[in-house]
Amino acid sequence: MNPDNPIVFLVDDDHRVRxxxxxxxxxxxxxxxxxxxxxxxLEYEKPDAPACLVLDLQLPDTSGLELQQQLAxxxxxxxxxxxxxxxxxxxxxxxxVRAMKxxxxxxxxxxxxEQELLQAVKAAIALDRVARQKRSELAELQRHYKLLTPRERxxxxxxxxxxxxxxxxxxxxxxxxxxxxxxxxIMRKMGxxxxxxxxxxxxxxxxxxxxx
Amino acid sequence: xxxxxxxxxxxxxxxxxxxxxxxxxxxxxxxxxxxxxVLVSSLHGGKGPGLLSVALSAVxxxxxxLPPQIHLSERFSYFRFAFFLGTTLAIVGLIxxxxxxxxxxxxxxxxxxxxxxxxSEAEGLGHAGSWACTPHLAYTYFSAEMYPILGFPAGDAPPxxxxxxxxxxxxxxxxxxxxFEAARREKIAWDGEFAIIxxxxxxxxxxxxxxxxxxxxxxxxxFVGTAIDVTEQRHARTALQQAFDEIKKxxxxxxxxxxxxPGLVWCAAPEGEFNYLNRRMLEYTGTTLDVLGxxxxxxxxxxxxxxxxxxxxxxxxxxxxxxxxxxxxxxSDGIYQWFHVLGQAxxxxxxxxxxxxxxxxxxxxxxxxxxxxxxxEARLSRATQTATVGEFAASIAHEINQPLAAVVAxxxxxxxWLSAQPPGLAKAxxxxxxxxxxxxxxxxxxxxxxxxxxxxALEKIELDMNEVIGEVLRLLSGEAARxxxxxxTDLAKNLASVTGDRVQLQQVIFNLLLNGIEAMDxxxxxxxxxxxxSNQHSPEAVLVxxxxxxxxxxDPEKVFEAFFTTKEDGMGMGLAICRxxxxxxxxxxxxxxxxxxxxxxxxxxxxxxxxxP
Numbered sequence: 159m160n161p162d163n164p165i166v167f168l169v170d171d172d173h174r175v176r177x178x179x180x181x182x183x184x185x186x187x188x189x190x191x192x193x194x195x196x197x198x199x200l201e202y203e204k205p206d207a208p209a210c211l212v213l214d215l216q217l218p219d220t221s222g223l224e225l226q227q228q229l230a231x232x233x234x235x236x237x238x239x240x241x242x243x244x245x246x247x248x249x250x251x252x253x254x255v256r257a258m259k260x261x262x263x264x265x266x267x268x269x270x271x272e273q274e275l276l277q278a279v280k281a282a283i284a285l286d287r288v289a290r291q292k293r294s295e296l297a298e299l300q301r302h303y304k305l306l307t308p309r310e311r312x313x314x315x316x317x318x319x320x321x322x323x324x325x326x327x328x329x330x331x332x333x334x335x336x337x338x339x340x341x342x343x344i345m346r347k348m349g350x351x352x353x354x355x356x357x358x359x360x361x362x363x364x365x366x367x368x369x370x
Numbered sequence: 371x372x373x374x375x376x377x378x379x380x381x382x383x384x385x386x387x388x389x390x391x392x393x394x395x396x397x398x399x400x401x402x403x404x405x406x407x408v409l410v411s412s413l414h415g416g417k418g419p420g421l422l423s424v425a426l427s428a429v430x431x432x433x434x435x436l437p438p439q440i441h442l443s444e445r446f447s448y449f450r451f452a453f454f455l456g457t458t459l460a461i462v463g464l465i466x467x468x469x470x471x472x473x474x475x476x477x478x479x480x481x482x483x484x485x486x487x488x489x490s491e492a493e494g495l496g497h498a499g500s501w502a503c504t505p506h507l508a509y510t511y512f513s514a515e516m517y518p519i520l521g522f523p524a525g526d527a528p529p530x531x532x533x534x535x536x537x538x539x540x541x542x543x544x545x546x547x548x549x550f551e552a553a554r555r556e557k558i559a560w561d562g563e564f565a566i567i568x569x570x571x572x573x574x575x576x577x578x579x580x581x582x583x584x585x586x587x588x589x590x591x592x593f594v595g596t597a598i599d600v601t602e603q604r605h606a607r608t609a610l611q612q613a614f615d616e617i618k619k620x621x622x623x624x625x626x627x628x629x630x631x632p633g634l635v636w637c638a639a640p641e642g643e644f645n646y647l648n649r650r651m652l653e654y655t656g657t658t659l660d661v662l663g664x665x666x667x668x669x670x671x672x673x674x675x676x677x678x679x680x681x682x683x684x685x686x687x688x689x690x691x692x693x694x695x696x697x698x699x700x701x702s703d704g705i706y707q708w709f710h711v712l713g714q715a716x717x718x719x720x721x722x723x724x725x726x727x728x729x730x731x732x733x734x735x736x737x738x739x740x741x742x743x744x745x746x747e748a749r750l751s752r753a754t755q756t757a758t759v760g761e762f763a764a765s766i767a768h769e770i771n772q773p774l775a776a777v778v779a780x781x782x783x784x785x786x787w788l789s790a791q792p793p794g795l796a797k798a799x800x801x802x803x804x805x806x807x808x809x810x811x812x813x814x815x816x817x818x819x820x821x822x823x824x825x826x827a828l829e830k831i832e833l834d835m836n837e838v839i840g841e842v843l844r845l846l847s848g849e850a851a852r853x854x855x856x857x858x859t860d861l862a863k864n865l866a867s868v869t870g871d872r873v874q875l876q877q878v879i880f881n882l883l884l885n886g887i888e889a890m891d892x893x894x895x896x897x898x899x900x901x902x903x904s905n906q907h908s909p910e911a912v913l914v915x916x917x918x919x920x921x922x923x924x925d926p927e928k929v930f931e932a933f934f935t936t937k938e939d940g941m942g943m944g945l946a947i948c949r950x951x952x953x954x955x956x957x958x959x960x961x962x963x964x965x966x967x968x969x970x971x972x973x974x975x976x977x978x979x980x981x982x983p
Binding site for chain 2: 171172174175177178179181182184185186216217218219221245247248267268269270271272275
């Protein structure tokens with residue numbers, strides 16, 4: 159039903175819940191992988207697909223909130239970390255607030271209706287799909303950026319800031335012609351068809367413009 | 371003078387006869403000189419020398435004078451000789467008889483003298499004197515001791531009645547005279563004690579005893595009697611009386627104390643037979659010592675208490691150890707009240723028991739309060755149960771929500787599989803089966819919780835402790851997981867069953883496990899492990915042990931005290947109630963420190979000896 163074949167990871171220590179939710183999610187055509195503990199989940203080789211993590215707040219080894227923190231760390235390091243839908247047997251306000259602040263998609267108290275769960279899972283998968291998209295674009299840009307020579311990386315901020323070649327040459331102590339050559343190389347290596355595109359790329363890479 | 375030596379006496383007889391012969395020879399003398407010799411010999415020598423002198427005289431008479439004058443050849447001479455012999459023998463006999471009489475009189479006189487001196491001595495020692503007087507108080511005899519007794523110079527004639535009267539106070543003297551008068555009139559003996567005053571002013575007490583001697587006419591001829599100085603005796607008697615009074619007084623005080631102390635006091639012989647009960651005890655039981663003995667004191671006790679009391683008392687009597695027991699004693703109105711009975715053996719210097727002293731202290735009020743307390747403790751127990759429910763409502767909600775969530779999700783899944791194209795019938799079937807299974811489990815959880823908090827009366831049934839532990843573990847497994855506590859079990863197979871109340875024992879295990887789990891909250895540097903173990907402690911007892919590796923106990927006994935708590939929001943009743951429950955099951959609950967860390971809570975329960983095959 160989905161072209162990119164999304165997957166739902168389900169972590170709950172109660173086999174009854176695992177069985178029921180796994181059946182429910184399968185019935186709507188989602189791939190499901192079930193785990194009894196956080197450790198099992200972390201060891202699992204994840205497929206390259208949009209994903210969602212349905213996580214029980216109370217786990218025997220590492221608690222749901224702790225796993226959430228670990229995943230946030232991975233995400234910062236640029237790795238895949240699926241958005242989280244928390245489920246809990248008895249949700250207390252403090253835990254739910256912490257979970258939502260840390261970026262959880264939804265916080266569901268057992269027993270919950272199928273619509274609540276499915277909507278949350280779909281939202282999470284959609285979010286992950288976008289995030290994955292962004293991550294792959296960024297990765298592409300970074301791959302291009304790595305091709306630049308050190309001198310070209312010095313010149314790039316001046317180009318995207320709209321400096322003329324003459325002024326850039328004066329600032330960096332090079333001739334206007336040399337700067338023009340660098341500029342052409344940058345455009346080619348980065349795969350930018352226009353200056354406007356190069357500016358957007360530099361923005362995504364987080365390259366700061368130099369002060370004049 | 372009687373000569374002592376036998377020889378001298380006989381010599382005297384021979385010499386006197388010789389002298390008589392010598393005197394009569396030249397003078398051709400007469401027989402009378404021999405009479406004199408016989409007389410002298412007999413008088414001074416006695417019977418033997420007298421007879422010797424008779425014999426010698428007879429010989430001398432015959433041979434030295436008779437021829438030519440008188441000799442035995444003449445008829446007449448025989449007659450004279452016989453006369454002479456008879457006369458001399460008569461002299462000897464008469465003198466002997468007189469000597470005997472004198473001897474006897476002398477001995478009597480000696481005896482009288484001796485006994486008089488004894489009497490005098492005795493009178494002196496006993497301050498007793500003897501006297502005689504006429505019926506009109508004229509003293510005719512005073513023994514030596516009478517003088518010092520009445521304060522008169524010794525040796526005088528008995529003082530006159532007037533002088534004696536001066537020794538008495540006037541009214542006392544009147545009493546003496548009246549006594550005499552009455553004795554004379556009635557002709558009776560009398561005995562009285564009188565106070566006298568000696569000339570030196572000192573007062574003495576004299577006891578006078580007299581009895582009448584009746585004359586031929588039948589009237590009193592005289593009185594004879596004794597007077598005894600009894601001043602010392604009287605002093606001694608007064609002192610004795612005082613001492614006796616003192617003893618009696620302190621004895622009275624002691625008795626008053628014993629009679630009035632708010633306890634029932636008893637004494638028993640060393641063999642255990644009661645021989646004294648104080649007034650309170652008699653009043654309480656409404657009986658007497660005799661009745662108690664006849665009916666048997668044991669029958670005054672509450673029927674259930676008789677056997678243990680009898681056993682304890684027999685043991686005490688047999689061993690001499692202190693006797694102590696609590697029992698119910700019947701009051702006179704038939705109501706039984708609780709008493710604390712104490713008995714202590716009194717021993718002599720040799721250590722043998724001389725008596726048992728006992729005290730019964732009324733503890734009825736205390737017992738009633740205890741029972742009321744027990745009731746309130748039971749209510750409190752329910753209160754803490756409720757508090758526990760509050761604390762763990764969330765945990766229990768988790769237990770129910772878990773299967774419920776599964777049921778709901780399975781329901782949805784089932785519907786979706788059925789409505790899929792084509793329908794996933796097998797999957798739908800599986801989901802439906804899981805709905806049934808999880809629904810039942812949710813019901814089971816609810817049933818267990820209801821059982822745990824049911825306000826049912828104690829219901830003792832045969833129980834398998836492993837089963838009870840299992841039920842509680844199922845309830846607590848969520849809580850343990852939530853707090854990251856791994857629960858390990860080591861349950862003995864073939865455990866004997868126990869008799870008890872399922873809910874109460876579940877509550878004990880629930881409390882102990884929960885305490886263990888909570889004790890490990892601060893533990894971060896080691897795995898949080900909780901062990902629960904059951905085993906056959908002995909053929910008579912089943913042991914359950916719960917071991918945590920938490921913060922441990924400072925004082926393993928103090929934790930069982932009511933209102934002792936280390937928890938901020940605890941009531942401190944949990945362990946106190948656990949102990950009361952185990953006590954009520956005749957078991958024992960205790961705490962000890964764990965080997966490395968943490969604490970071990972253990973309890974034993976009496977095992978059912980007749981195990982099912």
